Amino acid sequence: MFLLIAQILLWVLLGLAIWFVLLRLIPKEYLTWLGGAILLTVIILAFFFPTDRSIATIWNIISLPLKPLGLTLLLLILGTKKKKESKLIWAAVAILLLSSIPWLADRYEYGLIRSNLAVQTNVCTARTVSEADAIVLFSKGTTQPFLRYQPDLVAQQTSARIVEMARVYNELRTAGRLPQAIVVGRSTPFAWTVGQQTPNPNLEATTIARRFASLVGLPLGDIALLKGDTVREAATQVQDYLERRTDLGRRIVTISSSVDSPRVVSAFTQDNFVVIPRAPALDTVVCDRENEVVELEQLIPNAESVLQTSQVVDEFFTLIYYFLRGWIAPCADCWDN
Template sequence: MLFLTLTQLIFLTLIVWLVWRVVFRPGKEGDASGGSAGGGKYRPRDYLAWLGALIVLLAVILALLTPNNGAVVQVWSVISLPLRPLGLSILLLLFALMGIKKGAITKDAENYIKITTALLLFFSIPIIAFLMVQLIESDSIAALQIAPYRRDKVDAIVLLGQATTQQPFLEANQIHLTDAGDRILQAAAEYRQQLRLGNDAFIIVSAGPRPGQRLNPNQPNPAEAFAIANVLKSLGIPASDILIEPTGLDIRTSAEAIKRKYVDEGIKRVILVSSALNMQRARQTFAQLGISTIPSPASFYTFQAGGVPKIIFTSTQKDRCDTISVTFRNAREVQFSDFMPNVDSLLLSTRVINEFWSSVYYFLRGWLSTTVDPIPVPPNIKC
């Protein structure tokens, strides 16, 4: 709830600032658009700002109504550029360049350069990037630690498989995994665990066509779910236990398709396999559609090389194996290099910010449930 309230405040503040900037900023003394000295209400460029604001408003409305429209996605990728550290830095540098004339620099341009430098430094520092990631992945870390103690039997295992494989261009039979491909391995491990528990579970693979790719101009692009199914088969999962959902382009469309196709068949509780970074948003999306989920996160950024994760270490007390001692500590010592900016940390920070704005969008659309099933704490270890 704190995240949602903070999101509302930030969004409302942004709207108020934009309205003031575009509408209520007075013209300078002697402005030609005012007709007389000191009487101008708008400067000529303010009318251009109105046009730009109208275009942005229309793009936002279209993004809310048709989020998966190809043209809307392309326009939004340009408009949302200032919402990311690198995009905002480039925009500020462009403003600064306009303030450099005849070898002199204006005070505003100087401030733009200072802000840009601070932004790039802040979001490029490794320890800050990993702390941001750890804040978002904290629930997923807890879910990972409880996984060895889980004995839940579920109706199905749902794998959100978008962007886990690459399109093979040279050899059709080849399958290439992306850095998110461990989700497939995670789903296979959950399937085997359900078999060990005596549960005849199956895997629902949700992944639509890869965006922006067209191998044959005369045929639609095949869904990525079919390639993922081939990987699962190579891992020993029977084809009869793999269900293909070929329309999911993102978390919401996947959840809607699964609800539409499988909920009526009795699927109410599932193990959800997705990225640790978006697991909380995924669980809230499924909960809003009435599907209870057990998180099974993968693709952790917290545990990448260079990360300083704070994790739970458990150990039995001496001569007493019926209790557990729990301590929180860093899994790696902080080093000097953790404070040296690099491009990988900037990318990681950008992914965190993208997830933040995605959560804002889902919240504004009413796609997030305010309550999800809590993640249980690890039980006591018995002798």
């Protein structure tokens, strides 16, 4: 009952926030019921069809003021239109600084992960993966479905995850186990061509699998390729696959990015999996940070930190989205409640 009430309150809060933004951006005389109905339809479609390219583009435009760079640009535009509104310009400068300082960006990521990852999945201890039955690697197109269909770029961004998967696989083989490797990739690409080639629905997953196979010396046939446009869909696909494999249990190692790890773990925990999260440099992001010494270089703003902060904000809204859909539950025993 508490979760249902929390979901209803979040829905109401989201609706009020969107309505407030619309009233600010669009004059009341132009904000007719027809226009409002159209915008509301787009928002609903974006909620239920997050991987549709056209809807994703419109949603990215509408949600731009909710992100650091978009909010900064909006404040600068409003501030330059009204000469006496210097407070808006200073607010834009403050937001840009807060999102571009490396130390702060690291703390944002640290806080998001520690506040949404359960204590029992603590990666800061000497927890072994030797009893895992399967390794599930998520392509970047699955954990972030709004990405454009660019197979080479996606494979490049996922290469660190592939190396981490190879490391876990070798650790399991050393422990005497024969783990099942599973690669989850986007099922249907967006409807456009890449260069002179027509997009292949399996190209992304196949590319990742081949690179993984070359790293660990496995033939491509030994790697299961599953399709999933979202983490929720991927969890369902993995569950169906493992139920067909009577020789495998429900203890898995998930490979994703650091900031995606809490969402991945929570989605699989909903299906009664025992999940051990792994990600490139996840331990360095969340472990032993309390007594960290701040260096001068960490206080100098840079563009990479803006990107990192934006990714944290995107993941925060994605967590809310998953919660509203009932795909994940709030973490009751996280490191930082």
